[in-house]
Amino acid sequence: MQAAPLPVLDRPDTSPAGLRWRNRYAALGPAFHTRLAAQALPQPHWVAVSGSTARLLGWPSDWAERPDWRALEVLSGGADWAGSEPLATVYSGHQFGVWAGQLGDGRALLLGEIDTPDGPMELQLKGGGRTPYSRMGDGRAVLRSSIREFLCSEAMHFLGIPTTRALAVVGSPLPVRRETIETAAVVTRVAPSFVRFGHFEHFAHHGLPAELRALADFVIEHHYPACRDAANPYAALLEAVARRTAALMADWQAVGFCHGVMNTDNLSILGLTIDYGPFGFLDGFDPGHVCNHSDHQGRYAYARQPGVAFWNLHALAQAMLPLIAMGDEVTEATGELALAAIEPYKAVFADAMATRLRSKLGLATARDDDGALADDWLKLMAAERADHTITWRRLAQWSPAEPQAVRDLFLDRPAFDAWAGRYAQRLAAEGRVEAERRLQMDRANPKYVLRNHLCENAIRAAQGGDFGETQRLLKVLERPFDEQPEHSAYAEFPPGWAQTLEVSCSS
Structure with missing residues (x-):
């Protein structure tokens, strides 16, 4: 059922040079x-921008400051770029394994699609106000959640993981009221779809x-x-x-x-990481770790993620049966x-997974017992x-002659x-140059990830x-695999207070 449209606001527009709009989804x-x-957000100000995106x-490079672009107005919801066709899309889905009915872009607005050197990209505002699909929500995002999404979108990209960008x-x-009164923000997201x-x-x-x-x-x-x-x-298509x-x-x-919240409406048809809410990177390795404080049953625990994705694919397959x-x-x-x-x-x-674990272990060849070696390490x-x-990062520096950096953990x-x-025997069987093995491992095991306490700071x-x-x-x-000795504090063990941090679906 199509929701009743909200009134369209009378607003200015501008036409930055070089923006070529396609807007294929709008069609x-x-x-x-x-x-x-x-x-529009009142009194908007820049919080952060990604030069890479x-x-x-x-x-x-100076797009955010160019007067003719009026970027601050547009990306805070107060103006439109000429050629854009803002819209909120409708979708449904299973949330925590239960059919939730009609959902949709309750606090996201697709500005449109533009041509880029890497092909067409969609621009989307998250936190731009109520839409017909907001249900009981206010359509806003808060500064806390917007910074989290901005940083993690970019962090995942530089880790080499498919993701929407920020x-x-x-x-x-x-x-804006959440658990407490917070201030509003809008994050601009970018993706092919x-x-x-x-x-x-x-x-x-x-x-x-x-x-x-038509959608398919x-x-x-x-x-x-x-x-x-x-x-x-x-x-x-389903197989792809x-x-x-x-x-x-x-x-x-x-x-x-x-x-943290792998509902079917939060899985991308392009295989991108999408919708950063109560996410988290593991500190202490716990396969049962639940990063979402709202996930009381632990449905989306770390070790369950691959199984949940397969469950969600069954839901997609069910939807595609008529096709x-x-x-x-x-x-x-x-x-x-x-x-x-x-x-x-x-x-x-x-x-x-086997390929990634071999790379993380510094193995250049495959053997039948590699799975057992990796499983026992985990x-x-x-x-x-x-x-x-x-622990993974230090393993690159391990050798039988110098075991302490890892052993002491x-x-x-x-x-x-x-x-x-066993690991020493496996490495010896390959006869690799030690420097090559360590370089491979440093490229597979990041030194810097977006830990919750870093984000909280x-x-x-x-x-x-x-x-x-x-x-x-x-x-x-942006350089997660580099040593960056000047920033080594960002790679240290999390402080004690980090154990008390909680993230939920409002995060």
Whole structure:
């Protein structure tokens, strides 16, 4: 059911040189979205900008300060760029495993799609005010959550993990109520597409086969063109999404990233990390770690993420059954074809995880017993809650002659020594140059990740009016695999007070 549109505001516009708008999603029609303008933040100010994302867009380095761009007005919701077509999209989804019905962009607004050197990219404001899909929400984002999303979007990109990007954060003194009264902000997000599993679920659930087909054809045409010539393009699309999702899950698990709220409306059809809310990077390695304080049942615990992604693919497959049937009646054979399309997820994830673990262990070749070696290492880390990032990073410097930097992280020294003996034999069997092995490991095991306490420091400083720490932290996270000795404090063990930090769905 299409929500009633909100009134369109009378607002100025401007036309920055070089912005060429496509707006292909807008052309799908009113069943897919509601057109409306953002609601302006009062007294907006810049909090942070990403030079890297601006370069991705092909924008000049001074874009944020150019008077003719009026970027602060536009990205705070107070003006439009000529050629943009602001809209909020409608979708549905399963939240915490339960069908939630119609959802949609409750606090996000797609400004439109522009041409860039890397192909078309969509620009989206998160926190731009109420939309028809806000339900009981205010449509706003707060400074705290906006800084978290901004930093993590960029951190994930520089870790080499597929993600939406963040261009800027704009703040305002506008009060917003969450658990307490906070100030408002808007983060500008960038991606080739923000289409989610939930978009497909919406049209399937509401019995709109023409719209479901139009959405699938749109995604195939613009993002999965290789599927067009398959015998069943829609089954091919489902398989392609399953493969990308599997690779993404391996990326998350390898770096110790916890998403926190893997609802079907929070999974990208392009296999991107999307919707940064109660995320967290592991400190002490705990496979059962639940980063979302609102996840009382632990559904989205770290170790469960790959299984949840596969569950979500089943939900997507269910939604796509009418398409896979190719106009015929949905039969048992249709279901078997859909299940066959997502089945490769298991092997792709297993292979991708094995590849990443070998790289993290510094192994250049594959042997049958590598899985057991990696599993036993992870069990050893879990038994003592060894710090995930520091322990992996220090392992690169380990050798039988110099074991202490890693060995000292474990109380059970005999258990470590037993594993290290097996590891030494495995390395010796390869006969690699030690410097090459260490270089490989340093490229696979980051020294710097966005730990919660680092983010909290930046947030507290920004809440006090100092935005410098956000930009400093961003610069460190843009080089996560480099030593950066001048910034070594950002790679230290988390302080004691970090144990009390909690993040929830409002984060």
